[in-house]
Amino acid sequence: MPTQTFPGRYASLEKIASFVRQSAESIEMSHAEVFAVETAVDEAVSNIIEHAYQGEDKGDITCTCTTTPDTLTVILEDFGTPFDPKQVPLPDLYSPLEQRQEHGLGFFMMQKWMDEVHFEFCRDCNRLVMVKHKEKKD
Amino acid sequence: METNSKQYKHCDLVNVSGRVDSSTAPKLAEELNKITGSGRFKIVIDLQGVEFLSSAGLRVLISTQKNCKRYNRGEVVLAAVPANILAVFELAGFTSIFKICDDALTAVGTF
Numbered sequence: 455m456p457t458q459t460f461p462g463r464y465a466s467l468e469k470i471a472s473f474v475r476q477s478a479e480s481i482e483m484s485h486a487e488v489f490a491v492e493t494a495v496d497e498a499v500s501n502i503i504e505h506a507y508q509g510e511d512k513g514d515i516t517c518t519c520t521t522t523p524d525t526l527t528v529i530l531e532d533f534g535t536p537f538d539p540k541q542v543p544l545p546d547l548y549s550p551l552e553q554r555q556e557h558g559l560g561f562f563m564m565q566k567w568m569d570e571v572h573f574e575f576c577r578d579c580n581r582l583v584m585v586k587h588k589e590k591k592d
Numbered sequence: 593m594e595t596n597s598k599q600y601k602h603c604d605l606v607n608v609s610g611r612v613d614s615s616t617a618p619k620l621a622e623e624l625n626k627i628t629g630s631g632r633f634k635i636v637i638d639l640q641g642v643e644f645l646s647s648a649g650l651r652v653l654i655s656t657q658k659n660c661k662r663y664n665r666g667e668v669v670l671a672a673v674p675a676n677i678l679a680v681f682e683l684a685g686f687t688s689i690f691k692i693c694d695d696a697l698t699a700v701g702t703f
Contacts, residue, residue: 464615489676500614547685559647
């Protein structure tokens with residue numbers, strides 16, 4: 455079960471993406487599935503830095519990836535202020551340009567591109583669990 | 593992420609490549625703000641070389657489009673969008689607020 459800890463800064467995004475990509479590719483997820491997972495993880499980590507830590511270099515982010523032959527589970531833990539993205543209103547994707555909100559897309563993409571997204575707020579840490587199943591090939 | 597810009601007679605062309613995420617999106621914003629800051633609001637963004645684009649990148653594109661379209665003074669047109677990135681645009685409802693062309697030449701020709 456590979457686990458790695460990264461400093462909570464935006465420069466870690468690419469390294470975390472690469473760490474998660476290795477696990478996704480180890481179970482031969484499709485290019486589109488790997489991209490979807492990478493996007494969801496990127497949004498989640500950006501949210502942790504922006505909202506839980508409220509800035510860069512305020513704490514670490516631990517990333518754990520577990521796999522079965524057809525499922526990838528990514529667990530992200532941080533030690534900042536609990537932040538529940540479910541409180542963020544979902545973006546209106548059909549409104550005219552002038553009314554478009556520039557925020558809220560990140561959590562929306564996490565939900566759309568992962569099969570399961572759970573938040574657990576513990577005493578010591580905040581834990582986000584995201585699961586992606588491989589598409590079944592007929 | 594790498595960007596480079598070229599000023600044409602009727603518009604500016606910005607080529608973007610690599611990863612556009614929270615770490616690099618400010619650099620893209622800076623590049624685009626340089627153009628709009630000098631009073632040019634017709635911009636083609638060629639995304640051919642983009643491998644990854646997060647919501648931080650989407651925010652830069654929306655805010656630039658809002659700025660360019662204000663007072664009907666211009667527009668951002670997107671070109672050569674890779675399939676994965678197009679899926680992001682479709683998910684985010686971008687296809688109704690951006691013109692998307694197959695290549696940069698066609699996009700430049702829309703101005």
